[in-house]
Amino acid sequence: MSNPYTDENGLFHNKLGITDQTALNEFEYHHSAMKAEAVLSGEIKLDHSSYDLAHLKDIHKALFGDIYEWAGQERTRPSVKGNNLSKTVTFFLEPEKLQDKWQEIQKLTQEFLQAEKLDLKTAKEKLVGIMIEANYSHPFPEGNGRTLQVFMTQLANEQNLKMDYSKVDAEMWNMANALSVPHSKRYEGHLIDVPPNKEMLGRMMDKVIQEPTQSQNLQIQFEQLDKVYQENQHLLSPKQKLIIHEAEKIIQQLPPQAQLQAKVNLYQSVSEDIQKHPQQFDEPEIDR
Structure with missing residues (x-):
């Protein structure tokens, strides 16, 4: 019984026309x-x-x-x-x-x-x-x-x-x-x-199978927190967004090895605020 996947020599039929x-x-x-x-x-x-x-x-x-x-x-x-x-x-x-x-x-x-x-x-x-x-x-x-x-x-x-x-x-x-x-x-x-x-x-x-290094753990943690931030930033007030933006500018001036930890700390704080006070950021700011 012929094999539908291969030729008579056992070579898989392929899109590239390779015969060797x-x-x-x-x-x-x-x-x-x-x-x-x-x-x-x-x-x-x-x-x-x-x-x-x-x-x-x-x-x-x-x-x-x-x-x-x-x-x-x-x-x-x-x-x-x-x-x-x-x-x-x-x-x-x-x-x-x-x-x-x-x-x-x-x-x-x-x-x-x-x-x-x-x-x-x-x-x-x-x-x-x-x-x-x-x-x-x-x-x-x-x-x-x-x-x-x-x-x-x-x-x-x-x-x-x-x-x-x-x-x-x-x-x-x-x-x-x-x-x-x-x-x-x-x-x-x-x-x-x-x-x-x-x-x-x-x-x-x-x-x-290996446990991640400290830097890999930080990267994983940052990606998780960044995802939470991206999904919930609409809950933040303009003032809150401005504070985060200024903090990110300061973080960029840190040595490379310190930037990731600082970002994790920042996003962790923002994430906790959103979870504790999800409604307060929904309210529009009123100029007085």
């Missing part, structure tokens, strides 16, 4: 990395940010839409992948089960998002669990790993955590993912089913 596997791999790697940065920076806007299958499909389309017609679409065929390093073969989830599996995964992502005062150990455990389930689903013919990395990075950021995949070897990372889901081991020409082993992926995630 090495050339396609190289272009795909660099292009998807560039697009991933654009998604994470917010330069590329996604239609969904719900941490479900629709969200994952948006990311996949953003990364691979210039290369494959089927980017952002669920696969319709079984997916099997071998890992030479671990000598394993993984039979990923059947395509007809993808929707149900992602309803389960969305429950996990929502639990993670809604968790309060989440300690680092528990956060890592939750992220590892989500990673394993999402990886096993493997919704696309190609590009699942890179898409999932962006998805998991965004998810971790929601709890002010960083994910830095450069902290681990790429081949070892792929092997850890292969071992963490149901797989078979090659032995004397036969395939023997082996239970999942999550330990290696857990150790890898310990290196990948």
Whole structure:
């Protein structure tokens, strides 16, 4: 039975007309990395940010839409992948089960998002669990790993955590993912089913998941406060806005490393005022 995604040599049909596997791999790697940065920076806007299958499909389309017609679409065929390093073969989830599996995964992502005062150990455990389930689903013919990395990075950021995949070897990372889901081991020409082993992926995630530095925390805090300010500045009186404007001018004269902390302090004060006295800023000023 022919594969609708590939030619007779196993090369994925692509929009670019590339017929060499090495050339396609190289272009795909660099292009998807560039697009991933654009998604994470917010330069590329996604239609969904719900941490479900629709969200994952948006990311996949953003990364691979210039290369494959089927980017952002669920696969319709079984997916099997071998890992030479671990000598394993993984039979990923059947395509007809993808929707149900992602309803389960969305429950996990929502639990993670809604968790309060989440300690680092528990956060890592939750992220590892989500990673394993999402990886096993493997919704696309190609590009699942890179898409999932962006998805998991965004998810971790929601709890002010960083994910830095450069902290681990790429081949070892792929092997850890292969071992963490149901797989078979090659032995004397036969395939023997082996239970999942999550330990290696857990150790890898310990290196990948990091708490933000003090400056990163400040940046996150500033962005959150700035969002509150932008949404509520219509509540401020002209006098209040003038005071903030003058304060911002003074802050700009501070050393760069002190500016961010000063902005956080300013916006924190404004945010607290708005929350305590939301109505007082609604009243128009009257000249006397």
